[in-house]
Amino acid sequence: MGEDPPGRFVEIYEHAYRPVLTYALRCCQDPDDAADVVAETFMTAWRRIEEVPEGDAARLWLFRVARRVLANHRRGERRHEQRTAAFFFGDPVPADRIKDGWIVERSRAYSSDAIEVTVIPGPEAGPAPTPSPGPHLWDVP
Structure with a gap:
């Protein structure tokens, strides 16, 4: 594609760094994670510079x-x-029982309509997830 891959990479980097960083910041809760995403994105571009399209x-x-x-x-x-x-x-905890580092236990303790919810903080838990209103006190993704 080009005779000067390092120069082309610098041009791509200067043109696209801010938009890619903005995208990563919107998608990540932690700015350090966003910086890692941007770094890995541009490392991929460097390794595959010949495959990066023009313009x-x-x-x-x-x-x-x-x-x-x-x-x-x-x-x-x-x-x-x-x-x-x-x-x-x-025991391994299924992924559907982990929400933002918190382990969510659901059990039908009293009747088929009542659900008891136990939230156990994991070692890297952030703020506790908030219960959702309604008959099912908890929404686990």
């Missing part, structure tokens, strides 16, 4: 890479939460 298509290409990096990051976070829960609580 404005390069920015779109970078957004696709960033989206994939974010998906991998989220999968890694879920695996980390499951392994941490398994370490502290013995």
Whole structure:
């Protein structure tokens, strides 16, 4: 594509850094995670500089890479939460019982309509999730 890959990378970086960073900041709760996503996105661009399209298509290409990096990051976070829960609580905890680092236990204690909810903080838990209104006191994704 180009005779000067380092120069082309610098041009792409200067043109797309801010938009990719803004996208990552909107998608990540932690600015450090967003910085990691941006760094990995541009590392991929550097390694695959010959595959990066010309012009404005390069920015779109970078957004696709960033989206994939974010998906991998989220999968890694879920695996980390499951392994941490398994370490502290013995048995592996299914992913649907972990929400933002908190382990959510649901049991039908009193009747088929009443649900007792127990929330146990994991070792890296953030703020406690808030109960949702309605007959099912808790929404687990």
